Amino acid sequence: MARSTNGDSLKQLNHNGLKWDDSGKNGYHKKPAEQKHGAGNGVASRQNKQESFEQAPMYVAVCTYMGFGIVTLFGYFRDFLRAVGLEKCNLAQEREEQKDFVPLYQDFENFYTRNLYMRVRDNWNRPICSLPGPVFDLMERVSDDYNWTFRFTGRTIPNVINMGSYNYLGFAENNADFLKTVADKVQQYGAGVCSTRQEIGNLSIHEELEQLVANFLGVESAMTFGMGFATNSMNIPALVGKGCLILSDELNHTSLILGARLSGATIRVFKHNNMHSLEKMLKEAICCGQPRTHRAWRKILIMVEGIYSMEGSVVRLPEVIALKKKYKAHLYLDEAHSIGAVGATGRGVTELFNVNPADVDVMMGTFTKSFGASGGYIAGKKELVDYLRCHSHSAVYASAMSPPVTEQIIRAIKCIMGKDGTTEGIRRIRQLAENTRYFRARLKEMGFIIYGNDDSPVVPVLLYMPGKVVAFAREMLQRKIGVVVVGFPATPITEARARFCVSAAHTRAMLNQVLHHLNEVGDLLCLKFSRRKRPSSCSLSEETDVGLDS
């Protein structure tokens, strides 16, 4: 981790948000020691908040565009060969009789899938044949016709280190002792619920889970749903409607965007984590009101996420809450990746920033990531949750959460809170924080460009060029490390990346092995673009001796 200029104090105070924005998003900048805005209980949180979004040298962007351009040209060439008939088309095509109709497969998305994605799709959708723990087994598959079809050789690739699963606290495990309560509940309740919550699917175990979630988060009441994506997309329409304004962050997840569009409210997008942009939009909303009639907005809802999964950046929660109180808006916080993964006891970003959970109007999260189950929750005041029980589409129409999954979440939360009588939960949280800091520090030291906050267990390593993205995934699999690489359209076209998810179940030896191979592959493929000055390795060993920020 980079040192501050006054090298004696390891822990720095947080920075005034407005000054940070003035220096812009690009480039590596460090925050000098300044007093954090007193939010929540007013105690300055002594945490090291450094978010860097370093830009790569110019030649990297040029080569990325060139690479995409050349492959696009070859895509046009192959399409021409298919149209002329010199080559067989393996994808869906219109029938002969429909050739004069409106074309179905000529838009850019289909072109991209046919000519770019199909060539390299052996790096995605790899079948896994064990549980997605810290190591897993993959099925070996080969393709004889350049990834149009695959066949399985019958062998498995055993003990591949898993750096892609959202297994932050290591609850994706099959230890029979830990799962005993889950097995008991299956005996008691069966596996399926066969109804919706409102009809006859409201089991006592659901009530127990909701009570536990509310206690865990420190709010009045909570409600759980069977699917995390559906929690966002089906509940936002119940909360806002026409005549309301949604201010949503640039990099929000698709579920939030879908929910916002379904609701029919006006959506305005502010720049990622940029408080100037948000304040400007709030001012304009209050002054001008609705577009034509200039009436006041019925509701203004600010939608942010705890940790953004593609960038690894953390929301500036105290500043958002200050703005929300000043302009009397509401806040919807999606903690899908941050619940259980950040904070001293795993309570998420509210704990990380020492903010009162009652300040956030709607707290949403999912159980898929840190709890090793599936489903989502919405928590907040009792009136809000009671309203959602009647009016949410997901509550009324979707099937309820199945009992073994519910029990898995209950046992995971009890473990984290320490209610099962062991210190396993707090040990895992500490292990995750330590793993995160070690991994990020070593990667920065090696010279890779990494995005995001130093506390976030999601680590995107930037690869930029399409050829390198593919080569990286293949080389890492050869060295028995499973990584997730993401390119266009999930990321901007010049910023393809590999996303590492650190887990509490990874041992130091596994991380060292991953780092060793990353170093090799980084040299082989020339991926070390960082132009920062790197700290010497002796400063790193000092860091690991210091206790965690708790």
Added chain:
Amino acid sequence: MNFKNFREYLSWLYFQYLLITGIYVLEPWEKSIFNSVLFSAIAMVVYTSYVFIPIHMRLALEFFHEIFGGQPESTMTLMN
């Protein structure tokens, strides 16, 4: 990175060329097409420069010599 011999270094350079231009993802016959087109373009550039650059250089040098170096000579001949 340690290369045992020069050949390995050359193959690593070729690999970098494949990655940077994005050719790495294409099928082998497409790689050959691109390589041959690029190679013939570079060969034409080299041949054109071999044929024309000496002539252009000579003409350019004469032009500038006439502007700057030619004046003192003409006034001297006039005086003589």
